[in-house]
Amino acid sequence: MKVLAFAASNSRQSINNALVKYATSQIENAEIEILDLNDFEMPIYSIDREKDNGIPEQAQKFYDKIGAADAVIVSFAEHNGSYTAAYKNIFDWTSRIDMKVYQNTPMVLLATSPGPGGAQSVLGAAVNSAPYFAADVKAHLSVPSFFDNFDMEAGKLTNGEINDALSNALKQLAN
Template structure:
């Protein structure tokens, strides 16, 4: 099984990156590729840019990565209750190639934040809109109060209930 994973953030210190790496490390017998959104940085999408310059090569590369995956794991960072600008811009460009951005690939959607909300707003948005973009969402999970529930030194969840929920979500993704 080939799993494509990324944090929907361009922060080098992203807690969502830590979460997505931890989650994918729990998937047995899988080849995991972790993407860095910084490798897909493009001008801010506009129809004028698209008409003048076409779709950037980075958008096609991202689309091809999604198409080559058997499963996808995304952990969403939340900026002002919504997607990060980095993720939204990549998504906007890729959707111009094909509105079926996720190409019917099974997905696990995660989110975390330092606060008790656990980036639930952006996760809800992602879960609700994903089917319109050909995502097969198998499970989703928010991890609230990241620094209380995750040990960065040991790279592990320390909350047993959340660990059980993550293991259940991973089983739904891989079965």
């Protein structure tokens, strides 16, 4: 199984990146590719830019990587209750190639934040909009109070209940 994963953040210290790296380390017998959204930086989407310059090459590369994957894992950072600008821009450009951005690929959607909300607002938005963009969401999980439940030095979840929930979510990708 080829698994594509990324944190929907462009922060170099992204806790969502730490979570997605841990999640992918729990998948056995899989080829893992973890994307850095900084590699897909593009001008802010506008219809005028699209008409004047076409769709940037990075959007096509992002779309192609999703299409080549057997499964996708995304961990969403939350900025003011919504998607990060970095993710939203990549998504907006990619959706101009095909509204079915996720190409019916099985997905696990994650989110975390330092606070007790665990980025549930953005995760809810992602889960609810997923069918419109051909995302086959098999499971989703919010990790609240990240630094209370994750050991950054060891790079792993320390909360057994959340770890079990993550394991169960990841098992859904094989189904």
